[in-house]
Amino acid sequence: MTQIFAYIPFINGVAADVALEYPSAAKKIDEGASLTAVVTGSGADLDKIADEMTSIYSEVIKIDHADLAYPNGEVVRKALVSILPADAIFLTAHDTFGMDLAPGLCVKMDSAYAADVVDFEGIDGTTLKAVRQELGGAVSTHMTIDISSGAVMTVRPGAFTPVEGGSANGSVVDKSGDAGDLSAKRKFLEIVVAEVGDVDITKSDVLVSIGRGIEDEDNIEIAQELAEAMKAVVSCSRPIVDAKWLEKSRQVGTSGQTVKPKVYMAMGISGSFQHMGGVKGNPFIVAVNKNPKAPIFQVADVGIVEDILDFIPELTETINDL
Amino acid sequence: MEILVCVKRVPDTAENEFELNSAGNDLDRDDLVYSVNEWDNYAIEEAIQIVDKVGGSVTVITVGDDESEEVLRREMAMGANNGILLSDDAFEGSDGLGIAAILKAETQKGNYDLILSGAQADEGAGQVGGMLAAMLDMPYASLVNKIEVGDGKIIVGREIEGGNQEMNEIDLPCVLSIQTGINEPRYVGIRGIRKVAKVDIPVKGTSDLGIDADSVGEAGAKTKRVDYFVPDMGDGAEMLEGSTDEIIEKLIEKLKANGGF
Numbered sequence: 001m002t003q004i005f006a007y008i009p010f011i012n013g014v015a016a017d018v019a020l021e022y023p024s025a026a027k028k029i030d031e032g033a034s035l036t037a038v039v040t041g042s043g044a045d046l047d048k049i050a051d052e053m054t055s056i057y058s059e060v061i062k063i064d065h066a067d068l069a070y071p072n073g074e075v076v077r078k079a080l081v082s083i084l085p086a087d088a089i090f091l092t093a094h095d096t097f098g099m100d101l102a103p104g105l106c107v108k109m110d111s112a113y114a115a116d117v118v119d120f121e122g123i124d125g126t127t128l129k130a131v132r133q134e135l136g137g138a139v140s141t142h143m144t145i146d147i148s149s150g151a152v153m154t155v156r157p158g159a160f161t162p163v164e165g166g167s168a169n170g171s172v173v174d175k176s177g178d179a180g181d182l183s184a185k186r187k188f189l190e191i192v193v194a195e196v197g198d199v200d201i202t203k204s205d206v207l208v209s210i211g212r213g214i215e216d217e218d219n220i221e222i223a224q225e226l227a228e229a230m231k232a233v234v235s236c237s238r239p240i241v242d243a244k245w246l247e248k249s250r251q252v253g254t255s256g257q258t259v260k261p262k263v264y265m266a267m268g269i270s271g272s273f274q275h276m277g278g279v280k281g282n283p284f285i286v287a288v289n290k291n292p293k294a295p296i297f298q299v300a301d302v303g304i305v306e307d308i309l310d311f312i313p314e315l316t317e318t319i320n321d322l
Numbered sequence: 323m324e325i326l327v328c329v330k331r332v333p334d335t336a337e338n339e340f341e342l343n344s345a346g347n348d349l350d351r352d353d354l355v356y357s358v359n360e361w362d363n364y365a366i367e368e369a370i371q372i373v374d375k376v377g378g379s380v381t382v383i384t385v386g387d388d389e390s391e392e393v394l395r396r397e398m399a400m401g402a403n404n405g406i407l408l409s410d411d412a413f414e415g416s417d418g419l420g421i422a423a424i425l426k427a428e429t430q431k432g433n434y435d436l437i438l439s440g441a442q443a444d445e446g447a448g449q450v451g452g453m454l455a456a457m458l459d460m461p462y463a464s465l466v467n468k469i470e471v472g473d474g475k476i477i478v479g480r481e482i483e484g485g486n487q488e489m490n491e492i493d494l495p496c497v498l499s500i501q502t503g504i505n506e507p508r509y510v511g512i513r514g515i516r517k518v519a520k521v522d523i524p525v526k527g528t529s530d531l532g533i534d535a536d537s538v539g540e541a542g543a544k545t546k547r548v549d550y551f552v553p554d555m556g557d558g559a560e561m562l563e564g565s566t567d568e569i570i571e572k573l574i575e576k577l578k579a580n581g582g583f
Contacts, residue, residue, distance in 0.1 A: 106419070135446075305561070
């Protein structure tokens, strides 16, 4: 029987949403597989999470150790190598922790590796079929994964349907004693909390959000004028912050702010999942992009194929004349 | 400090509209514009800045075909001192583990204190750096957006969720994957590329590296890409068409109806 293990990330005593999504992913891998949650950490928070997971998973493995109090990928990897069976199928979220942990884990487990999986299409013999995206979401691919010696895979948060917890009535298995030597050559020091900017983009009902399509720092002015006309605030995607054209506090995305506006104007934004991961609450999304194949058009409500440098000033002028 | 930077030649997502070929199993690659992976430029820039501060050298390496030489020269024009091209027909079809194994073989021939890669490339997996570190038994940190070099150790900041930064102390030698935004990569002009046009770049294959050809490439790959396809994401957006004036009129109606004013 296929044995699947799912790593449950949590912060400040709250499990990540992906905890409810792994069971759907596991079913798509193999309907008959066993699914075990794995939680690592230290103390009361860990016990609370392990307990909560028993409502979703029939078995929950807990590893409690002072060195695991903060999820350092190098340390967690050592603990996992000690407790996982050699041919385990191991799932973790494709988040900043999973990206840190998983590539090295597959080497130490001598397993196959697949990253950022968005769908599974079942096992045939020892071959698992999965779906991924490439080129910033512009194309998808089917891939085959030889799982004969196990597999380590990261799954995209939000890609699998969350299940209703509550009925699993599972049990916690304490494997703290099996974690082995957890000494590592990387030591966690501290979290530096993001700086608060001049404007709080999370408080605005309408966001005029700009991406690469703005092309030049001088052009940001046209977005500000549109935002003014709409009584909105200017936010942006990652490349704008990388170029230092706007403050980090204006960045929407998994590595920036999570926003819940009523209207999201995506101007010259391609729409990578890291960016859209920061847009919550099902807003009305308007996408303007000169590339008709931009992935943003798949998630937007309204799409317009135009160059934003021409389109935005005309839109602003019309709104101002209303 | 001796620094190795792993780079990749990729289709440029900013310059291409991706189409499938007529068979539907690959991209139509005839007119694709290729460039160096965006993340790699930040890794090279960071390496150059470190060497400018503490001395040493920067070597840039890639696994690829003859055409990958151009990305090595571009990074050398930025200021990398040496280039190495790992190329062999047997490497074709390698998965992430295969690429990492090829890089490992060459890395072990050098004496590097620090190995950098981009945080991810065209396939969006972000896998090779972490695999290489584990194969070399070196510590690893991903998504690095700050490096402070110390004695035998370095302090690195990792970009984590919500724009926060996770600070770590990590022993050398180590492998780091570099996130965009860590620095501002310098501009490379035609003149800079001409300057390094004649610099010798060694090309190494399986026998030079002592790699069993069956352990890499398609033969050794545990994961294989079957095909490319354009996903059916449901209805997608309602596309507004017509003259710009007509589009704006329709858009304003929709914005009014959905709370845009």
